[in-house]
Amino acid sequence: MKYHIENFNGTLDFRSKLRQNWWVELHIHEYSEILYCKSGSGFISVNGRNVPLGSGEFVWIPPNYVHQLSFQNSEVVCAVFSNDFIPLFFSALGERRLIVSPISADELTDVIGELYLLQRNQYLKISGVLNMIAEKVIEHSELEVSSFIDGVLFQKVVSYLSSHYIEEIKLSELAKLFGYNEKYLSHALHSLTGIHFSQLLAFYRIEHAKKLLSGNSQKSVTTVALESGFSAINTFHRAFLKHTGMTPLQYRHNNR
Known part of the structure; x- marks a missing residue:
């Protein structure tokens, strides 16, 4: 089994790409991540759980979640970003943890689908887009309070x-x-x-x-x-x- 870990150096950083037929080894990082499947389908392993992702769906992966990606014959938008962009998201979570599951992009399809077009220095626009998506994630995701450790x-x-x-x-x-x-x-x-x-x-x-x-x-x-x-x-x-x-x-x- 393969592992690696990645981290940013800066406090405000944003990176995004449109990828095809993508596979990434098991890894963990301290920043947040959005994966949007534009076409095709694939699987994400998150903290030991297999999560399918179909066309028009996205997932939000919080920091320090161990995950692996596997997409074949697919187009996937991947955006990774500093947590300082989304303080309201973490305030809304409180002591709870997000259970990663696929969410239909619906009215946010255009916004999420073009994340890879945002420039890294467009801080206000990036913050606005990410917090708009974060609001939908909180609304449509299952949250749990860990019974073992906060x-x-x-x-x-x-x-x-x-x-x-x-x-x-x-x-x-x-x-x-x-x-x-x-x-x-x-x-x-x-x-x-x-x-x-x-x-x-x-x-x-x-x-x-x-x-x-x-x-x-x-x-x-x-x-x-x-x-x-x-x-x-x-x-x-x-x-x-x-x-x-x-x-x-x-x-x-x-x-x-």
Whole structure:
């Protein structure tokens, strides 16, 4: 199974593209995403659930949702954007979590279908369009209150992992840090993401290793492994191969 993680550097960023016959490996990111199927159909795996998406439908994927995309013979508009564009959306959610499900674009078809035409510096227009879509999402989506862990704590856990993944992190220590029983926290994270703690931690470590292996880096594979949080080179090789489908050296060769 493959994983990777992506994040923006800026606080206000917007990127959109029209894609065809699109497949994206399992990944997670801290920004929000809209996927609109202009034609054809496909599937999205979100936090361990399979969500079908047909022509004229869209989904809204909040930050820190583990997901994978698969579209064949399809045209899909993908827009990803900073959460600072949509503060009202998060205020409306409160302590609840959005259950990702397909929504008919209906009267918003033209607006959503042309997201990929918006320019990244059109901040007011982007904000207006996104909040219009967000209002429809809140109106037509099922919201749930997690029975295991609240959203604020989950964000703290993700934030901690993104800043400390190079260090040796144990679930027991993380549970103690945030005041939760280890089994309780493990169950909670799996319930919210569809993956286990070790896999979530691997997201960050492997992505860091991929960056170190890309470009003109001359660092040895052993150095990359150690600087990415792996204490043993064999463990790094197995994890990298499992998560990317290639060895570190193969990845380096393909990303020069």
